[in-house]
Amino acid sequence: MTLQDVRIAVIGAGVSGLATASELLAHGASDVVVLEASHPGSGSSGRSVGMVETQYVAAPDIEVRAFGRRYYDAVERDHGLSFVxxxxLRLASSAQDLESYALSVQRQQDAGVTDAVxxxxxxxVARWPHLVVADRVGGLYGPSDGYIDGHEFCTLATRLVKERGGRVLLNSRVTQAEQKAEGSWLLHTATGTVEADIVVNAGGPWAGVVGDLLGCPxxxxxxxxxxxxxxxxxxxAEPLPFVMDYVPGSGQTGVYFRSERPDQLIAGLHTEEPIFDAVSPDIALGRVSEAFVDELSGxxxxxxxxxxxxxxxRSWTGIYPMTPDQRPIVGAHPNARTVICALGTGGNGIQLAPAVGRMAAEAALGTSDRTFSDAVDWSPNRFAAARTERV
Ligand SMILES: Cc1cc2nc3c(=O)[nH]c(=O)nc-3n(C[C@H](O)[C@H](O)[C@H](O)COP(=O)(O)OP(=O)(O)OC[C@H]3O[C@@H](n4cnc5c(N)ncnc54)[C@H](O)[C@@H]3O)c2cc1C
Structure with missing residues (x-):
């Protein structure tokens, strides 16, 4: 079977699914269909605050985010995406933080990001007189980092996928999946049945449900x-950058905020750890709780x-599709090589989507040249190994 003949169905038209579909088409696949339960960006992607940045310390974290930054820069340049x-600014609480931030500056330079300081x-305080940082020891600042609008990107990416020959079927929730004897998949949706040789699970918060449908938990x-x-x-007067005051590994949330307009900020509470009870992906979303407002205001x-x-x-809620070790799950599922995971990006899915899409497309197409170093370990096998060890 040639690349032209492979039928690939991507479940989910959020940033992960649409980035994957774009990469598949760019790598030469021609039969790509995105199946979306509702409309593009209707999941977590349209509820994010859209930060795209590289202010991390570990080299693999920087590597994938630098890729994401370049990707969105290119979509801004070539297709007019609003990228503000x-x-x-990631604040530092200790001298140890500052040491690691100096290391980050070096690693960002190695990854091609030259302006972090x-x-x-x-x-x-000299740059942003409204900030109070007397109890902090400094910060790591990326001047050209910024934010996009998740909804805008998903709408644009849907158009680009279609222009490149892909299909995007809306209101097409996959409700059942069966594998035929010769290996291809029948995906039953509200609008009909789609047959595919390879299925990509990009279901965001519903990826657990989609995985179960495919027999690939x-x-x-x-x-x-x-x-x-x-x-x-x-x-x-001086617009505030995105200020992140979360201490990684603290087991707590931290506050973040940025200027949206001269008289308006967008703010929230962030953590990269799964410290809350897991919720159903179908939980009713609406305004934040009073407790949230109180904590954030303080x-x-x-x-x-x-x-x-x-x-x-105004306020809104949304879901971080988080994994137990806070890293995405991307690649062929150990139960079925024809099921590709592109999921689990937690609170970083906008900035990680380009890397998720590239890696998922390479796994789907069996590309031998890999974009990312082995240090970026997002393989689904890490959980299969854990399950085996427990048995
Ligand atoms: C308040 C908030 C702020 C955030 N801020 C940031 C930020 O600043 N920067 C950042 O990088 N990330 C941020 N995130 C995280 C980011 O939004 C997510 O990680 C990312 O959007 C996940 O994208 P996704 O494509 O995997 O999932 P989604 O966007 O949820 O897409 C999944 C899609 O799959 C569809 N689907 C589900 N089940 C089925 C099915 N059975 N059949 C067909 N379709 C199906 C859904 O309808 C949905 O459209 C934030 C999240 C929240 C909630």
Whole structure:
């Protein structure tokens, strides 16, 4: 069978599924269909705050994010995606943090990101007088990091997939899957049945459900998160970058915020650890809880000065599709080589989607040249190994 003959169905038109479909088409696949239960971006992708940044310390984390940054830069340049380069500041709580941030600057340079710097508290306040960082020891700043709109990207990516010969079927939830004797898959949806040789599970928070339908279970712990707008009352002169005050590994949430308009911030609580009870992917989404507002308001008040007129505006919730070890799951599933996982991106799925899409496409097409180093271990096999060890 040649590449032209392989029928590939991608389940889910969020950033992960659409990035995968785009990569498959770019790598020469011609029969690609995306099956979407609702509409593009209707899952977590349309509920994110869209940050795309490289301010991490571990080399593999930087490698995949630098790839993502270049990808969105190219979509901005070639297709007019709105990518607001407002900068990203990760605060440091300890001298050890600062040491690791210096290492990050070096590693980012190795990955082609040349503008990251470590700032002292004085330098931070000189740039953004509204920030209070007296209890912090500095920060890691990426001036050209920024944010996109998940919905806008999914709409644009859907158009590009179609222009490149792919199909995107909306309102087509996959409700049943069966594998024929010769190995191909029959995917039954609300709008008909699709036959495919390879199936990509890009179901976001529903990836656990989709995995079970395919007989290829994945360990997903969907976590409920939220964000809100802060109406400042008075505009602030120097737009705030995205400020992240979460301490990785702390087992707690930390506050983040950025300027959306001169008189408005977007803010939320972030963690990269699955510290909440897992929720059903079908949980009703709406506004954040009062407890969330209280916690966030308290943390914001510690980080901002001269904002006494501020009030909370609208809010929304969404799901981080998180895995037990906080790393995505990408590649052929150990139960069936024709099922490719492209899932589990937690609170980082916008910035990771380009790497997820590239890696999933390479796995689907059996490409021998791999884009990412072996240090990027997103293989589904790591959980299969854990299961075997337990038995
Ligand atoms: C409040 C909030 C803020 C965030 N901020 C950021 C951020 O700043 N930066 C960042 O990188 N990430 C952020 N994230 C995380 C990011 O949104 C997710 O990691 C990412 O959107 C996951 O994308 P996905 O394509 O895997 O899933 P989704 O976008 O959820 O897409 C999955 C799609 O699959 C479809 N589907 C499900 N089941 C089926 C089925 N059976 N048949 C057909 N279709 C199906 C769904 O309808 C959905 O459209 C944030 C998330 C939240 C909630």
């Amino acid at each position: 380069h407002g900068g990203y 470590v700032l002292s508290p004085e330098e931070i 994945v360990p997903l712990e969907p976590q409920l998160h939220g964000a809100l707008t802060v109406e400042l009352g008075r505009p602030i 943390l914001l008040a510690e980080r901002l000065n001269d904002c006494d007129d501020a009030g909370i505006g």
